[in-house]
Amino acid sequence: MRQTLIQKIIARASGKATVRPGEIVTCRVDLAMLLDSGGPRRIWPRLKELGVGVWDPDKIVVISDHFVPAVDAESASILQLTREFVDEFGIRQFFDMEGIGHVILAEHGMLQPGMFVCGGDSHSTNGGAFGCYMAGFGAIEMTAIVVTGEIWLQVPETIRVNWTGNVQAGVVAKDIMLTLCRELGMDNAFKVVEYGGDTVRAMSMQERVVLTNMAAELGAETGSIEPDETTLAAIRSGGTEPAADALDWNSDPDAAYTAIHEFNADGLAPQVAAPHSPANSAAVDEFGSISVDQAYIGACVGAKLNDLHMVAEILDGRQVARGTRLMVAPASRQIMAAAAADGTLATITAAGAILLPTGCGACAALGAGILADKEVCISSTNRNFKGRMGANSASIYLASPYTVAATAVAGQITDPREMLT
Amino acid sequence: MDGGPGGSRFGEHRDVRADLARRSPAEHQRRRKVIRMNVITGKAWVFGDEINTDVMAPGLYFKSSMDEMARHCLEAVDPAFAGSIAPGDIVVAGHNFGVGSAREQAALAFRHLKVGAILAESFGRIFYRNALNFGVPALFFPQSADIGAGDLLAVDPVTGSIENRNSGQRYTVDGVPEHLMLMIQAGGLMPWLKQKLANEGAP
Numbered sequence: 001m002r003q004t005l006i007q008k009i010i011a012r013a014s015g016k017a018t019v020r021p022g023e024i025v026t027c028r029v030d031l032a033m034l035l036d037s038g039g040p041r042r043i044w045p046r047l048k049e050l051g052v053g054v055w056d057p058d059k060i061v062v063i064s065d066h067f068v069p070a071v072d073a074e075s076a077s078i079l080q081l082t083r084e085f086v087d088e089f090g091i092r093q094f095f096d097m098e099g100i101g102h103v104i105l106a107e108h109g110m111l112q113p114g115m116f117v118c119g120g121d122s123h124s125t126n127g128g129a130f131g132c133y134m135a136g137f138g139a140i141e142m143t144a145i146v147v148t149g150e151i152w153l154q155v156p157e158t159i160r161v162n163w164t165g166n167v168q169a170g171v172v173a174k175d176i177m178l179t180l181c182r183e184l185g186m187d188n189a190f191k192v193v194e195y196g197g198d199t200v201r202a203m204s205m206q207e208r209v210v211l212t213n214m215a216a217e218l219g220a221e222t223g224s225i226e227p228d229e230t231t232l233a234a235i236r237s238g239g240t241e242p243a244a245d246a247l248d249w250n251s252d253p254d255a256a257y258t259a260i261h262e263f264n265a266d267g268l269a270p271q272v273a274a275p276h277s278p279a280n281s282a283a284v285d286e287f288g289s290i291s292v293d294q295a296y297i298g299a300c301v302g303a304k305l306n307d308l309h310m311v312a313e314i315l316d317g318r319q320v321a322r323g324t325r326l327m328v329a330p331a332s333r334q335i336m337a338a339a340a341a342d343g344t345l346a347t348i349t350a351a352g353a354i355l356l357p358t359g360c361g362a363c364a365a366l367g368a369g370i371l372a373d374k375e376v377c378i379s380s381t382n383r384n385f386k387g388r389m390g391a392n393s394a395s396i397y398l399a400s401p402y403t404v405a406a407t408a409v410a411g412q413i414t415d416p417r418e419m420l421t
Numbered sequence: 422m423d424g425g426p427g428g429s430r431f432g433e434h435r436d437v438r439a440d441l442a443r444r445s446p447a448e449h450q451r452r453r454k455v456i457r458m459n460v461i462t463g464k465a466w467v468f469g470d471e472i473n474t475d476v477m478a479p480g481l482y483f484k485s486s487m488d489e490m491a492r493h494c495l496e497a498v499d500p501a502f503a504g505s506i507a508p509g510d511i512v513v514a515g516h517n518f519g520v521g522s523a524r525e526q527a528a529l530a531f532r533h534l535k536v537g538a539i540l541a542e543s544f545g546r547i548f549y550r551n552a553l554n555f556g557v558p559a560l561f562f563p564q565s566a567d568i569g570a571g572d573l574l575a576v577d578p579v580t581g582s583i584e585n586r587n588s589g590q591r592y593t594v595d596g597v598p599e600h601l602m603l604m605i606q607a608g609g610l611m612p613w614l615k616q617k618l619a620n621e622g623a624p
Binding site (some may be wrong): 050074120138365 | 433469473475476479480481489496497498514516517520521522523525528543544545546547549550551554555598600609610611614615617618
């Protein structure tokens with residue numbers, strides 16, 4: 001039976017030669033990622049209730065990224081409990097305020113093609129860009145995983161999405177994803193979206209993870225991209241030698257996809273998603289003059305080093321508009337340091353932007369940058385649901401870092417290509 | 422660009438589940454003997470499409486108690502819901518109910534409010550798994566649009582039989598998959614894990 005990449009990984013993890021979509025299997029987990037949000041504070045009381053420890057501390061990574069840095073007694077005590085948890089169970093892979101989990105795994109070469117990885121956060125799909133299975137699970141299932149090392153799955157169908165052609169300057173992976181949210185909708189639960197085509201092959205890993213990260217916004221179980229030399233180079237730059245069989249983890253040429261979608265990137269314009277759904281997107285020039293109170297660069301999907309480079313490219317020699325505040329929360333300490341070293345942060349702050357701590361921050365209404373009643377925000381993050389960044393009456397528009405920065409300069413939603421010529 | 426799968430999306434999804442769950446009346450009887458769970462009756466609370474987990478469990482209340490969090494469940498779409506729902510009432514929704522964040526408080530809020538069952542045209546994957554893990558039966562119900570707010574419903578999560586006692590209309594959908602129903606019957610994933618660990622010996 002011809003198999004997709006994800007079917008092959010699930011077959012390997014469940015000890016079978018092949019699996020078919022719809023089949024229910026139990027998989028052995030290679031790595032479990034716990035975050036401070038739904039990790040130790042939810043899992044530890046349950047371990048106590050069960051009277052057990054963790055199955056393998058070396059296969060668990062714990063990252064504090066949601067409640068960092070502590071802003072009140074509650075967040076401080078959540079972070080403290082997280083530190084005590086890793087001490088108690090001897091978990092050595094612990095990243096305390098080092099950055100957002102999804103970015104940390106990529107930075108540290110922790111993901112390899114063929115791995116079966118579970119994360120306690122919906123954007124765990126991010127890891128699929130490395131040719132592994134990585135999906136999000138609730139805290140109660142992460143409890144079962146850290147106790148047993150296993151999880152049940154219904155083998156998902158795979159949708160193949162091919163992009164061909166060259167994106168214009170100022171058009172990036174985020175614009176591709178906002179297009180896909182509109183075209184494929186957000187109701188693709190229990191399916192995998194596998195991305196391919198020459199546009200995807202030409203992307204850096206920092207751009208590819210945008211595709212898999214926002215597979216979550218397609219409602220998919222995960223996103224996946226077959227590994228190639230770009231993948232191997234990214235693993236090496238994280239300090240890990242890729243496994244010898246890394247490039248063997250591929251979909252068979254005649255694998256049975258549930259659907260194959262072909263898109264062309266040549267004429268694609270920058271995209272903006274209007275409130276209150278990532279699927280509510282259109283080309284930037286369809287938005288007319290919408291003034292914004294806040295422009296936000298942040299989160300796992302939209303504050304990597306290349307995202308900060310996009311922002312600096314727009315802001316170089318320009319100023320943030322009066323009446324608009326631009327906030328930038330780099331996705332990891334390593335990214336913050338690199339952006340400080342290469343002058344990116346100097347450009348961004350000289351333009352009038354406010355630099356915020358590394359972490360999930362305002363994207364999930366947890367850190368600095370929360371919106372007031374009826375405020376309008378444009379954000380490089382991945383979700384614009386009602387109330388997502390604060391007040392229920394606030395309006396959140398999603399766009400690429402280029403478009404967010406251009407909008408901050410103009411004070412209203414603006415096509416970044418106007419500032420790149 | 423082929424324009425996306427459009428209306429066929431749901432159909433494709435149902436086909437896979439139907440392969441799994443298509444059962445004869447005799448099979449239903451067998452399941453009924455293996456899995457004991459009462460028929461759930463309650464008033465319908467009706468919601469639309471794409472209700473996400475941010476509105477079920479708003480981030481602003483992440484650090485609050487479950488009691489406080491549950492009071493704000495769905496307030497952005499129906500401010501009366503959390504304060505007025507009675508134990509055993511049934512949530513009925515359109516497609517992709519629970520799309521978005523993995524936050525378990527979204528599913529916990531429904532258990533906290535003692536929701537009897539959730540019927541939706543389709544579910545967000547993590548929410549669906551979380552709901553079952555907390556012992557809240559969740560059924561795929563393509564005819565959600567037939568149900569009016571306040572209709573009295575009787576739901577059998579094992580056989581997938583649903584009755585609208587206001588209209589008299591009866592429906593049969595896929596029951597909750599057997600391996601999950603056994604977990605719900607145990608009271609959810611935690612009691613089920615306890616049983617499993619007791620049977621196999623703690624690791």
